[in-house]
Amino acid sequence: MRSPSWFNVTSLALGFAFLYLPMLILIVYSFNGGRLVTVWAGFSTRWYAELLRNEAFLDAAWVTLRVALISSTLATILGVMAALALVRGGRFLGRTLFSGMIYAPLVMPEVITGLSLLLLFIAIGMDRGIGTIVLAHTTFSMCYVSVVVSARLASFDRSLEEAALDLGASPAETFRLVTLPIIAPAVISGWLLAFTLSLDDLVIASFTAGPSATTLPMKIFSSVRLGVTPEINALSTILIAVVTTGVIISSLISKQAIARKARDERRAAR
Amino acid sequence: MRRLTIALPYLWLLALFLVPFIIVLRISLSDPALAIPPYEPIWSKTEGLRDFLSRFDIENFLFLTEDDLYWKAYLSSLKIAFISTLLALLIGFPIAYGLARAPVAWRPLLLMLVILPFWTSFLIRVYAWIGILGTEGYLNQVLLGLGLISAPLQILNTDWAVYIGIVYTYVPFMILPIYATLGRIDAELLEAAEDLGCSRIKAFWLVVVPLSKAGVIGGCFLVFIPAIGEFVIPSLLGGSDTLMIGKVLWEEFFNNRDWPVASAVAVILLLLLIVPIVLFQRNEQRQRDAA
Numbered sequence: 223m224r225s226p227s228w229f230n231v232t233s234l235a236l237g238f239a240f241l242y243l244p245m246l247i248l249i250v251y252s253f254n255g256g257r258l259v260t261v262w263a264g265f266s267t268r269w270y271a272e273l274l275r276n277e278a279f280l281d282a283a284w285v286t287l288r289v290a291l292i293s294s295t296l297a298t299i300l301g302v303m304a305a306l307a308l309v310r311g312g313r314f315l316g317r318t319l320f321s322g323m324i325y326a327p328l329v330m331p332e333v334i335t336g337l338s339l340l341l342l343f344i345a346i347g348m349d350r351g352i353g354t355i356v357l358a359h360t361t362f363s364m365c366y367v368s369v370v371v372s373a374r375l376a377s378f379d380r381s382l383e384e385a386a387l388d389l390g391a392s393p394a395e396t397f398r399l400v401t402l403p404i405i406a407p408a409v410i411s412g413w414l415l416a417f418t419l420s421l422d423d424l425v426i427a428s429f430t431a432g433p434s435a436t437t438l439p440m441k442i443f444s445s446v447r448l449g450v451t452p453e454i455n456a457l458s459t460i461l462i463a464v465v466t467t468g469v470i471i472s473s474l475i476s477k478q479a480i481a482r483k484a485r486d487e488r489r490a491a492r
Numbered sequence: 493m494r495r496l497t498i499a500l501p502y503l504w505l506l507a508l509f510l511v512p513f514i515i516v517l518r519i520s521l522s523d524p525a526l527a528i529p530p531y532e533p534i535w536s537k538t539e540g541l542r543d544f545l546s547r548f549d550i551e552n553f554l555f556l557t558e559d560d561l562y563w564k565a566y567l568s569s570l571k572i573a574f575i576s577t578l579l580a581l582l583i584g585f586p587i588a589y590g591l592a593r594a595p596v597a598w599r600p601l602l603l604m605l606v607i608l609p610f611w612t613s614f615l616i617r618v619y620a621w622i623g624i625l626g627t628e629g630y631l632n633q634v635l636l637g638l639g640l641i642s643a644p645l646q647i648l649n650t651d652w653a654v655y656i657g658i659v660y661t662y663v664p665f666m667i668l669p670i671y672a673t674l675g676r677i678d679a680e681l682l683e684a685a686e687d688l689g690c691s692r693i694k695a696f697w698l699v700v701v702p703l704s705k706a707g708v709i710g711g712c713f714l715v716f717i718p719a720i721g722e723f724v725i726p727s728l729l730g731g732s733d734t735l736m737i738g739k740v741l742w743e744e745f746f747n748n749r750d751w752p753v754a755s756a757v758a759v760i761l762l763l764l765l766i767v768p769i770v771l772f773q774r775n776e777q778r779q780r781d782a783a
Contacts, residue, residue: 229586229590229595230594231590233587233590234587234590237583237587237590239588239688240583241660241665242605242609244621244624244660245609245612245616245620247620247623248623251623260629262627286746290658300501301501302501303498304501304505306497307502310594310714311497316502320501320502322506323505323509323510326509329717329765331718331720331722331723331738331761331762331764332738333721333723333738333761334721334761335516337741337745338515339508340756341509341512341516341519341751342511342512342515357508357742358508360508361504361508361509362625364501364505366506368501378699379497386662393493394493400736418611421613422613422615424614424615424724425723434595439613439615442615442619444613446619446622446728447727447728449626450622450626454619458613458620459589461612461613462612462613465611465612465613467544468611469608469611
């Protein structure tokens, strides 16, 4: 292997600067004391305090959190079922349509998903609010969960399940004791993906929310349209910090799981 | 148990994915009406199938061909998506190449750094550029301070800001598939080419570029497909003259409240996406077969 050339080092450095500088600037300026966002007026946490007093933002954050928790949990249950149906279900009527419906939402523009769901809710006369956002988010995130989980399901050794069945376990016990522990990492990352997708979604929520519910991205979008504000900078910094911590923790957990697995395998080999 | 596992997600998707889509199709073929909801009823119980079919009309689609706003919006969405994809390739390829050639011990960390922005809010990543690109933004301050320009550049609210926004938010989708194919290339192949008398650059063109083709094509589609229907980026970074079809659909729906036309726009947007999606699927399939 050659040592890294100056070209590779420069392209990585420039690439990461491009990816991270905009967010770093945002974080630095969220601690700016002045009202003018582009002029530095000394360090201050004033906008964080202001943000915590802003009822509208807090309400929207609470709505978003509830929607994300419920929809990601529903999406994980449905997505795991869909993955089992696709990978372990064998042949069933309309299998092609089913797998088409799993993959289509991944490439469907959000404006279309949002519009079509809204038209459905209106056609059946459903009151719009948190419930309809949850239904909408569950529908598109379950497809992401199912893709993540079916990749894991397709790659693991089926003879483990067969052995459990041969040894007298019922299909339900086999699933609980053998399949689920093996696919657990994929299920957890599917849940995390569904949770972030829901937290992040502006377009589909705007269509399906109705006048009674406002999510945090909707609130951010409507105030950002008028330009940069220090409160939004502070809010962004909090969100970036939460996500970064979450990603680091989950990657540490999966690293530990891999290390534990390697240790177990070494022990089993002895 | 097996039946329930299949039936529950199946019925869910039928009810909340397929049926809504059929409704969009149906409404795109109906007349607008000054009522709530603002379109003619989808189905009235008294009419027979013949009457139902006879009420379909393609007026909304004809309207889309008459008003050149829609043509321009479709064409300019394609143009913006195409240019952004090229820019994302120009920026993403060297990063993917650098990753693939980085010391093995560093790769997991570097890869995580590429994926991390993907987890942070899309809206915030787009918002960050408003402060940078504005006429009083950080970029103009730096350029003016260095004396490189004498008057602030107008970047925000132009198509350029939209390109930058799309490249910034979607470049990880370009980097990852290219990195995946580059990682499979044996470094010895490059060394062999050099031993056989190729210059470094020529070896790159003759070995790396052809072998990474599948990843490049995959990455381009992963940027191009979502960019066409993009709404947030053109509405926050673009100007009032930046036409993109996602934005037109949104405005038709929320501002003009013309639901049948909005539905017709949605149907055509989907038709527009079918070709790149099919090509993308074929590329993925070929890669899977090759592996």
